[in-house]
Amino acid sequence: MISSDVIRGYNDTIILYLLLEKESYGYEISKRIKELSDDKYVIKETTLYSAFNRLLKKGYIESFHREQTFGKKRTYYRITESGLLYYQDKCREWELTKEVINQFIREDYL
Amino acid sequence: MDTIINYVDNMFASLPKSTEMKQLRDELLANMEEKYHELKQAGKTDNEAIGVVISEFGNIDEIIEEFDISQEGDVAKQPLLTEQEVEDYLQVSKKSGQWIGIGAVLCIFGSAMFVLLLGLFENGYMNGLTVETGMYIGVILLLLCVATAVGLFIYAGMQLDKYKYISVKGNFDLPIDLKSKIKTMNDAYQPTFTIIMIVGVVLIILSPAVLLSMIAFNENMANFGVFIMLALVAVAVYLFVYFGNMYGAYDKLLKGGAKRTKEKDEDRVIGAVASIIWPLAVIVFLISGFIYGLWYINWIVFPITGLLFAMFSGAYSILVNKEE
Numbered sequence: 001m002i003s004s005d006v007i008r009g010y011n012d013t014i015i016l017y018l019l020l021e022k023e024s025y026g027y028e029i030s031k032r033i034k035e036l037s038d039d040k041y042v043i044k045e046t047t048l049y050s051a052f053n054r055l056l057k058k059g060y061i062e063s064f065h066r067e068q069t070f071g072k073k074r075t076y077y078r079i080t081e082s083g084l085l086y087y088q089d090k091c092r093e094w095e096l097t098k099e100v101i102n103q104f105i106r107e108d109y110l
Numbered sequence: 111m112d113t114i115i116n117y118v119d120n121m122f123a124s125l126p127k128s129t130e131m132k133q134l135r136d137e138l139l140a141n142m143e144e145k146y147h148e149l150k151q152a153g154k155t156d157n158e159a160i161g162v163v164i165s166e167f168g169n170i171d172e173i174i175e176e177f178d179i180s181q182e183g184d185v186a187k188q189p190l191l192t193e194q195e196v197e198d199y200l201q202v203s204k205k206s207g208q209w210i211g212i213g214a215v216l217c218i219f220g221s222a223m224f225v226l227l228l229g230l231f232e233n234g235y236m237n238g239l240t241v242e243t244g245m246y247i248g249v250i251l252l253l254l255c256v257a258t259a260v261g262l263f264i265y266a267g268m269q270l271d272k273y274k275y276i277s278v279k280g281n282f283d284l285p286i287d288l289k290s291k292i293k294t295m296n297d298a299y300q301p302t303f304t305i306i307m308i309v310g311v312v313l314i315i316l317s318p319a320v321l322l323s324m325i326a327f328n329e330n331m332a333n334f335g336v337f338i339m340l341a342l343v344a345v346a347v348y349l350f351v352y353f354g355n356m357y358g359a360y361d362k363l364l365k366g367g368a369k370r371t372k373e374k375d376e377d378r379v380i381g382a383v384a385s386i387i388w389p390l391a392v393i394v395f396l397i398s399g400f401i402y403g404l405w406y407i408n409w410i411v412f413p414i415t416g417l418l419f420a421m422f423s424g425a426y427s428i429l430v431n432k433e434e
Contacts, residue, residue: 026137026138026141027140027141027144030141030145031145042166044167044168044169044172045138045142045166045167045168046138046168046169046170046172046173047168047172048168049134049137049138049173049176050172050173050175050176050177053176053177054176072140074137074140075133075137
């Protein structure tokens with residue numbers, strides 16, 4: 001299990017990656033995160049929705065309503081143009097971060 | 111699932127009641143519900159599923175920070191009432207309803223005793239004592255009753271004073287689980303309340319009829335008729351005040367400050383009018399008797415007051431109920 005502190009700066013990236021796959025809603029996204037991380041990261045509800053709010057405000061995603069099979073209305077999200085650019089930035093940033101941090105990680109302790 | 115709903119509602123209790131927050135709550139709850147059902151389908155027990163869902167809820171402070179909710183902003187946080195406070199408030203309301211009810215009954219009872227004594231003396235049941243003596247005893251009794259009643263009113267008022275923030279200002283919030291508990295209690299109470307109100311109104315309307323039929327039967331019985339009529343009125347007034355007070359207490363808890371509009375004070379209004387009008391009738395009775403010497407006819411004051419009072423309380427409850 002990864003602590004949420006470590007991953008904090010990359011929740012947005014994770015969400016944008018999933019929205020790039022397809023438009024989706026809250027629970028589906030949190031479920032996908034759990035699956036793709038092999039149960040090593042479970043995003044909290046409040047973290048997820050704080051991220052949605054942040055991304056919406058910055059215009060990286062947009063929301064819309066869609067009826068579900070059982071007639072329930074869910075809020076869906078899709079990524080925007082600027083969201084895609086931001087995601088690409090974050091990918092490069094991670095590459096750099098990884099390189100830098102790796103310099104300080106001793107292989108023999110892994 | 112109720113546990114989860116309660117949990118989320120409690121988390122959101124301190125946040126503003128905006129549409130944004132309501133939507134967020136619904137959305138979170140929908141996710142949690144879906145997760146809960148999936149976990150159960152995967153073979154988890156109810157408790158396990160609830161445990162996982164709640165542990166994955168997170169921290170409400172994240173929402174507060176991200177959604178820029180200032181806690182001391184325009185939506186001032188209202189103090190949450192505890193279960194103990196609510197219980198105490200209901201208890202005090204019940205007690206003060208009793209005191210106020212007894213006070214109102216005493217005012218009427220004093221008037222009734224006065225008329226009864228007068229009747230007893232007039233008909234010579236009190237051997238050796240003049241009507242005048244009876245009159246003095248009656249007046250003293252009436253004054254004692256009214257004085258005690260005033261004392262009770264003040265005492266009950268002081269007891270209720272502590273809960274002004276609930277009953278008058280209404281600046282409080284209820285935790286959701288407590289609110290639903292009160293609602294259940296209130297709903298359970300509703301049928302009793304309705305029956306009591308009907309009984310009360312019927313008693314008041316019937317009371318002059320008792321007096322009038324007794325007079326028709328034997329005019330000398332007028333005083334005793336007045337006594338019975340007032341006894342019926344007293345019972346009705348007690349029911350109104352006591353049950354009305356309880357009803358009001360639930361109502362205030364459930365509706366809180368902001369949404370409360372016109373209160374259902376009808377029962378207490380009827381009680382207040384009763385505790386003024388009947389001693390007043392006695393005063394008119396005394397003055398017309400002593401000063402104008404109208405003893406042979408002035409008992410008519412009581413049936414007239416009775417009819418007026420019956421008309422008033424009947425019409426009043428209909429009018430108030432219509433406004434809702």
